[in-house]
Amino acid sequence: MTAEKKINKQIKIIGCGKMASAILDAWLKKSVAPENIYVDDPKPSEWLLEKKKDGLNINTREDIPFDYCFIGVKPQSLDEIKLKLKALSKKKVTFVSMLAGIRINRLERIIGKDESIVRIMPNLPAEIQKGVTAVKENERVEPKQSKNLAVLLETFGEIVCFSEESKFDAITAISGSGPAYIFLIAELMTEAGINMGLSRDESFKLVKHTIDGAGSLIVNSLLGPQKLRENVTSPGGTTHEALAIMMNKENGLSKIFSSAIEAAAKRSKELGKV
Ligand SMILES: NC(=O)c1ccc[n+]([C@@H]2O[C@H](COP(=O)([O-])OP(=O)(O)OC[C@H]3O[C@@H](n4cnc5c(N)ncnc54)[C@H](OP(=O)(O)O)[C@@H]3O)[C@@H](O)[C@H]2O)c1
Structure with missing residues (x-):
């Protein structure tokens, strides 16, 4: 200290x-x-x-x-x-x-x-x-x-x-619970790497530094997350292929994230009544 x-x-x-x-x-x-x-x-x-x-x-x-x-x-x-x-x-x-x-x-x-x-x-x-x-x-x-x-x-x-x-239910769902969402993304990416032949150590090392680096870029860049994403997505490239699935309007992450985060906010409201 x-x-x-x-x-x-x-x-x-x-x-x-x-x-x-x-x-x-x-x-x-x-x-x-x-x-x-x-x-x-x-x-x-x-x-x-x-x-x-x-x-x-x-x-x-x-x-x-x-x-x-x-x-x-x-x-x-x-x-x-x-x-x-x-x-x-x-x-x-x-x-x-x-x-x-x-x-x-x-x-x-x-x-x-x-x-x-x-x-x-x-x-x-x-x-x-x-x-x-x-x-x-x-x-x-x-x-x-x-x-x-x-x-x-x-x-x-x-x-x-x-x-x-009144904003605290949303805050709780975004930043209070938020680290767990990122931990889940780290788990899922690590598993995907393992399924494609990487060892757990190799996959996790790649994933954790990717998340750390991307997080630092969001914090330190003058660009917002959408622009940063667009900048690394060339048409017909590998990132584009992955994002086409993740950003699918019917069953992509947008729907999952909004309903998951709304569920967290609803739970925060309920906890206030116990
Ligand atoms: N975890 C998070 O990421 C996070 C983020 C933001 C806010 N919060 C809030 O922080 C609070 C704690 O969450 P947590 O995850 O740290 O939970 P937790 O690990 O269960 O911590 C609560 C602690 O309070 C103790 N406790 C229970 N009854 C007590 C009493 N009568 N007198 C003194 N201590 C008592 C518990 O002991 P026992 O284990 O014996 O029950 C436990 O050690 C919650 O209100 C949560 O909403 C948590």
Whole structure:
């Protein structure tokens, strides 16, 4: 961890599974000292257990003033931690919920209308500081709190601030779940390579660097994805043959992607009602 980037805030994490661990991993590598982190999770991620075995010394005192409470349980477990959240109210804590589907007004009903509450939707590449996090704050968050939180969130990647919470179901379906779609594409391309005679290692190495390179090109190029695609598709060439199938209007990827992503957004809405 580089000393000059240290963020000196006390952070409590309730529920430290896959997503909160990815965030914690980035903080520990980059900006937050372990003694500033308290984890409340009876069965945290394997990653955290391993880290503790390797000597990671996180804070063990719960009776200190926390600046932030990150909520990382599953949406279905929110009711179980109601009392823990309520116990932190009126203590100048900024509550940051990463729960899919759970709206700010539901959290306000649990914690209190006067509390500073932020809804975020991070994603797993946070672990390597390549995440993207959507952010929506309630009206109680003051500019200074907002600025400090941005520094904390930027440790694990880009942030995009929203004024409309109604967009969170779409956000969840696009960037929250998005890494899994790319992992699936990597799996499918690797299998296709194997079916055509490549070894698993050969195929996967080609696939992962292709995805990495194409992703970097999208991020760094001035051209949009459509133009980049068109530029590598010469008429009558190999890419053209593949894309003719993938872009088939009847049964190509466009229909599959739009119905799959709509299903994810619908699930996000449903989770908000559990
Ligand atoms: N995974 C993602 O890519 C992703 C992306 C964006 C947002 N999110 C959101 O992040 C949240 C966590 O997702 P996840 O994938 O990290 O799930 P997860 O791995 O199941 O993590 C949830 C953690 O909370 C713990 N927990 C359950 N009840 C608890 C309680 N009463 N007190 C303290 N800890 C408790 C769980 O322990 P047990 O294992 O014992 O139940 C588990 O360690 C969800 O709300 C999800 O919507 C996830």
